[in-house]
Amino acid sequence: MQPAPFNRLDGSPEVPARAFxxxxxxxxxLRTAHWPCETAARGSILLFPGRTEYVEKYGTVAARLNAEGYDVIAIDWRGQGMSDRLQSDPRPGHVGEFADYQRDVIELVVAAEELELPKPWHLLGHSMGGCIGLAALEAGLPVRTAVFSAPMWGINLRRFHTGIATGIAYLAGRLGRGGLAAPGSGGGASTYPLDESFNANLLTHDVDEWSRLLRQCAAWPDLTIGGASFDWVGKALNECARLSRIPSPAIPMTVSLGSEEKIVSHQAIRDRAANWPDGRLLMIEGARHEVMMETPDLKEIFWQGALERFAGV
Known part of the structure; x- marks a missing residue:
C-alpha cells in the first residue's frame, strides 16, 4: 500500500487518518483511510460509506468510534472520492456493474489484514454502503456483527414504479446515454449539499453538520459527485431486487431508520429486519437520512444501539 492524500479543514479538531x-x-x-485507536483497541469497524461520499466526511464518526475503543477503516468506492472515476465525465455517480463494488470490498479486507487491524471486526454500513455490505455478508465478510444506517435495500423512487425506472435506465443505456446523470437522482451538476438549501435538505436537521458538509464540498470539489447515472440507477435497482430474495445472514445485526427518511425504502428495511435472526430495527423518531450526522440527541440514540451491538449486548 502506498500513502495517499487525506484532507483536513483548517481549524478542524478531528485527527487526520492514515490514507493509502x-x-x-x-x-x-482506490483510496482507503485508517483511523487507529490510541488506546488498546477492543476491535475494528469496517466502515462502508454511501453514494457520493468520501472518507473525510466520516472524521467525526471515526473520532466517536476511536473514543469507544475501535480502530476504523473506510474506503472511497470506485467512481467517487479520490478513487478512480469510471468515465470521462467525472460528475455523475457511475458504476459498470454493481458487483464491482465487491472488488473494492476485497481490497479493503486485504488492507485491514495488512494493517493488522485489531479483531473482532464489525461492519458499519450507511445507505449504498448498506447495500454493498449486505452483499459482502452474503459472500462471507469476516465480521462478528453488523450495524446499518438507512441502508439502501430499496430506493424511494417517489413518482416512479420500480419497473418503469429500471426500464428507463435500460433504454438510456441502449441509446448510449447510460453514463448521463438521471433526473431526480440526488444532485445536479455540482453536488447535493451545494445544490440544496438547509431547510429543504433530506439528510440532517443539524445546522453544524450541514455547515461542515458545505465547507468540505466547497473546499474539495474534486472529491464530490453529482446525480447518479442511468446505468447506476438501473444496476442499483437490480441489486436491491436480488438482495431482497436472499436469506439474512446469521450475524447479529442492528439497523436504524429515521421516521423522516425519504431516500431509501422504509418497507425494504422493515421487511429485512423482520426476517433477520438476531436482528433489531431501531426506529429514530424525527431523524432524516444521515442519522450519524443528525442533531446530538438523535445521533446518541443511534450510537447507543450501534455500540451495544458491537459490544455483543
Whole structure:
C-alpha cells in the first residue's frame, strides 16, 4: 500500500487518518483511510460509506468510534472520492456493474489484514454502503456483527414504479446515454449539499453538520459527485431486487431508520429486519437520512444501539 492524500479543514479538531492507495483486480485505483485507536483497541469497524461520499466526511464518526475503543477503516468506492472515476465525465455517480463494488470490498479486507487491524471486526454500513455490505455478508465478510444506517435495500423512487425506472435506465443505456446523470437522482451538476438549501435538505436537521458538509464540498470539489447515472440507477435497482430474495445472514445485526427518511425504502428495511435472526430495527423518531450526522440527541440514540451491538449486548 502506498500513502495517499487525506484532507483536513483548517481549524478542524478531528485527527487526520492514515490514507493509502489500493488497486482492485481490474486495475481501478482506490483510496482507503485508517483511523487507529490510541488506546488498546477492543476491535475494528469496517466502515462502508454511501453514494457520493468520501472518507473525510466520516472524521467525526471515526473520532466517536476511536473514543469507544475501535480502530476504523473506510474506503472511497470506485467512481467517487479520490478513487478512480469510471468515465470521462467525472460528475455523475457511475458504476459498470454493481458487483464491482465487491472488488473494492476485497481490497479493503486485504488492507485491514495488512494493517493488522485489531479483531473482532464489525461492519458499519450507511445507505449504498448498506447495500454493498449486505452483499459482502452474503459472500462471507469476516465480521462478528453488523450495524446499518438507512441502508439502501430499496430506493424511494417517489413518482416512479420500480419497473418503469429500471426500464428507463435500460433504454438510456441502449441509446448510449447510460453514463448521463438521471433526473431526480440526488444532485445536479455540482453536488447535493451545494445544490440544496438547509431547510429543504433530506439528510440532517443539524445546522453544524450541514455547515461542515458545505465547507468540505466547497473546499474539495474534486472529491464530490453529482446525480447518479442511468446505468447506476438501473444496476442499483437490480441489486436491491436480488438482495431482497436472499436469506439474512446469521450475524447479529442492528439497523436504524429515521421516521423522516425519504431516500431509501422504509418497507425494504422493515421487511429485512423482520426476517433477520438476531436482528433489531431501531426506529429514530424525527431523524432524516444521515442519522450519524443528525442533531446530538438523535445521533446518541443511534450510537447507543450501534455500540451495544458491537459490544455483543
Amino acid at each position: 492507495w489500493l488497486q482492485a483486480d481490474d486495475g481501478v485505483r
